[in-house]
Amino acid sequence: MKHLLGTEGLDRDTALAVLDTSDGLKRTLLGREVRKLPTLRGRTVITMFYENSTRTRVSFEIAGKWMSADVVNVSAGGSSVSKGESLRDTALTLAAAGADCVIVRHPASGAAHRLAGWLAEAGTSVVNAGDGTHEHPTQALLDAATLRDRLGDLAGKRIGVVGDVLHSRVARSNVHLLTTLGAEVVLIAPPTLLPTGVAGWPVGAGGSLVVTHELDAELPGLDAVMMLRVQAERMHGGFFPSAREYAIAYGLNANRLSLLPAHAPVLHPGPMLRGMEISAAVADSPRAAITQQVTNGVHVRMAVLYHLLAGEEDQS
Amino acid sequence: MPPRDRGAPEPAGQRELLSAGDVARTIARMAHQVIEKTSLGASGAAPVVLLGIPTRGAPLATRLAERIAEFSGVSVPTGALDITLYRDDLRRRPTRPIGETALPPGGVDDALVVLVDDVLFSGRTIRAALDALRDAGRPRAVQLAVLVDRGHRELPIRADYVGKNVPTARSEEVRVLLAETDGRDGVVLFREGDG
Numbered sequence: 001m002k003h004l005l006g007t008e009g010l011d012r013d014t015a016l017a018v019l020d021t022s023d024g025l026k027r028t029l030l031g032r033e034v035r036k037l038p039t040l041r042g043r044t045v046i047t048m049f050y051e052n053s054t055r056t057r058v059s060f061e062i063a064g065k066w067m068s069a070d071v072v073n074v075s076a077g078g079s080s081v082s083k084g085e086s087l088r089d090t091a092l093t094l095a096a097a098g099a100d101c102v103i104v105r106h107p108a109s110g111a112a113h114r115l116a117g118w119l120a121e122a123g124t125s126v127v128n129a130g131d132g133t134h135e136h137p138t139q140a141l142l143d144a145a146t147l148r149d150r151l152g153d154l155a156g157k158r159i160g161v162v163g164d165v166l167h168s169r170v171a172r173s174n175v176h177l178l179t180t181l182g183a184e185v186v187l188i189a190p191p192t193l194l195p196t197g198v199a200g201w202p203v204g205a206g207g208s209l210v211v212t213h214e215l216d217a218e219l220p221g222l223d224a225v226m227m228l229r230v231q232a233e234r235m236h237g238g239f240f241p242s243a244r245e246y247a248i249a250y251g252l253n254a255n256r257l258s259l260l261p262a263h264a265p266v267l268h269p270g271p272m273l274r275g276m277e278i279s280a281a282v283a284d285s286p287r288a289a290i291t292q293q294v295t296n297g298v299h300v301r302m303a304v305l306y307h308l309l310a311g312e313e314d315q316s
Numbered sequence: 317m318p319p320r321d322r323g324a325p326e327p328a329g330q331r332e333l334l335s336a337g338d339v340a341r342t343i344a345r346m347a348h349q350v351i352e353k354t355s356l357g358a359s360g361a362a363p364v365v366l367l368g369i370p371t372r373g374a375p376l377a378t379r380l381a382e383r384i385a386e387f388s389g390v391s392v393p394t395g396a397l398d399i400t401l402y403r404d405d406l407r408r409r410p411t412r413p414i415g416e417t418a419l420p421p422g423g424v425d426d427a428l429v430v431l432v433d434d435v436l437f438s439g440r441t442i443r444a445a446l447d448a449l450r451d452a453g454r455p456r457a458v459q460l461a462v463l464v465d466r467g468h469r470e471l472p473i474r475a476d477y478v479g480k481n482v483p484t485a486r487s488e489e490v491r492v493l494l495a496e497t498d499g500r501d502g503v504v505l506f507r508e509g510d511g
Contacts, residue, residue: 001411017413024414028398039401143368306401311411 001307003116003126006135007177008202014307015141015180022145022296022305029066029299040069043309045273046099048090050076050106051130055270055294056129056139059122060103063301069309074097075080087111088118100309109134109169125308133137133234138304139269140173142297144181146289147224149296151263155206160218162188163228163250163277166195167235171228172271179207186210186218192239215250219259226267226293227252227277243276253279257287265289333482333490336501339463342479343376346461347383349477354428357390362428362456366394369445370415372434375496378446378465380432393420397431397452402444417448418498424453434492436462439473464503466490476496 029263041291045064057073063072074094076082081090087106094102102124103111109132116126122264128137130136144154149158159178165171165187175185184207187198191213203209212218230246240246240264247253252266266278266288274280282288334342355361368377374396381394398415406412431445442460449458461477466484480503484490487508495501 017411021414022414025401028401028414033453036451037401038447039406121409163339306414307411310406312407312409 040067059297101125105129136169140177142300147297157223160225166230180204182206334503339501365427377432399444429455439471
């Protein structure tokens with residue numbers, strides 16, 4: 001693996017290899033006093049965030065440091081980006097400064113792909129940490145890791161993804177990855193928050209995709225439910241009448257939780273809007289796997305860095 | 317050792333160094349040596365922990381512990397110590413899958429840890445294992461048990477318990493087969509180009 005730009009096109013064997021490495025790393029570090037491995041000693045990883053982030057950025061930084069890579073953080077605000085430098089020039093500068101891997105978050109869909117093209121000559125690996133409304137592959141991988149922890153093999157499992165699918169790169173990456181792993185993904189959202197042509201999204205062989213507007217009818221048949229954040233910052237217009245009405249129709253509260261089978265966990269990629277897509281009672285219940293997702297996020301990102309940087313040079 | 321069963325002719329380019337029976341006898345002998353050298357069960361002796369290095373060191377450690385329990389009545393905790401993340405040659409090969417690390421519940425602090433591996437060759441695996449062990453705890457002492465020592469050390473490392481010393485050429489390959497991982501027991505030497 002040279003880059004991780006998305007889960008679309010990520011084959012099943014590679015996805016499983018990353019998830020297995022993540023599980024192995026988690027078991028290796030479990031209960032250890034020294035949570036540091038020498039594996040990526042001497043490799044330099046630069047995070048480049050053009051959008052705000054808490055967990056993704058921290059998680060990548062911890063992942064890199066636990067693997068002994070040198071991690072440098074660049075944010076748009078405190079860098080030459082604020083002087084008008086283009087993404088391409090910034091990236092070439094970071095590569096010239098010695099980055100083995102650039103982790104990028106950018107508001108424009110496709111930014112990571114462009115970056116990978118520009119950095120091909122330098123041989124720098126690129127990880128997409130979220131590009132616009134396109135993809136967020138490490139989030140999908142950590143969701144899959146958490147679902148595997150709770151449900152075992154995902155083949156044949158029915159996973160509901162609820163809410164603002166239109167603006168969600170998490171939903172898109174999860175559809176590709178979970179179907180590749182053999183799951184059936186059910187996208188549940190009001191018509192205004194579904195992208196056009198969503199029913200035709202490519203899905204992995206062995207999996208399938210269902211699109212519906214009815215949450216209550218779907219809940220009893222799900223093996224897990226993933227609540228999406230309503231992304232007000234990407235909304236320029238009225239997508240639903242009011243927050244209260246959204247919460248009534250699509251928010252996960254204690255009553256709805258009781259419709260969900262007892263084995264089914266509740267996931268949320270964070271940050272949560274309590275009272276909007278998820279009630280505080282559900283977010284804090286033992287059914288919620290939200291902190292487990294964050295913990296898995298570190299191990300999954302360690303695994304991604306391992307697969308990108310530890311082996312011999314891979315040009316594919 | 318009793319004569320080996322020569323019933324089946326061996327394929328060209330490979331030679332059986334130990335038969336299944338030889339492997340069992342060798343492990344039994346190593347168990348006796350471990351019991352003696354570690355003063356197992358004596359008062360004041362450090363508790364012994366066997367840590368196998370995956371892939372084949374792990375089942376070897378389990379078998380060694382079974383023989384030790386049989387001969388001495390002392391049950392020795394065993395575990396597995398994967399060294400993939402500590403290798404010094406990761407960048408020379410395609411990405412390797414990582415193996416299983418499972419330390420015994422009591423950990424390794426203040427124990428006499430016996431590392432168990434199938435073949436001792438360059439010594440680099442053992443160097444990596446010593447690094448991995450340092451992150452797992454602080455044993456009182458560390459010893460090394462290998463089923464086969466084939467020479468060609470590249471580091472100042474030696475084994476405390478050796479099942480069989482085999483002089484080899486660098487180009488040859490020594491492969492330990494175990495029922496748990498390979499379907500049968502044995503040690504086979506492959507000549508150049510046949511491995």
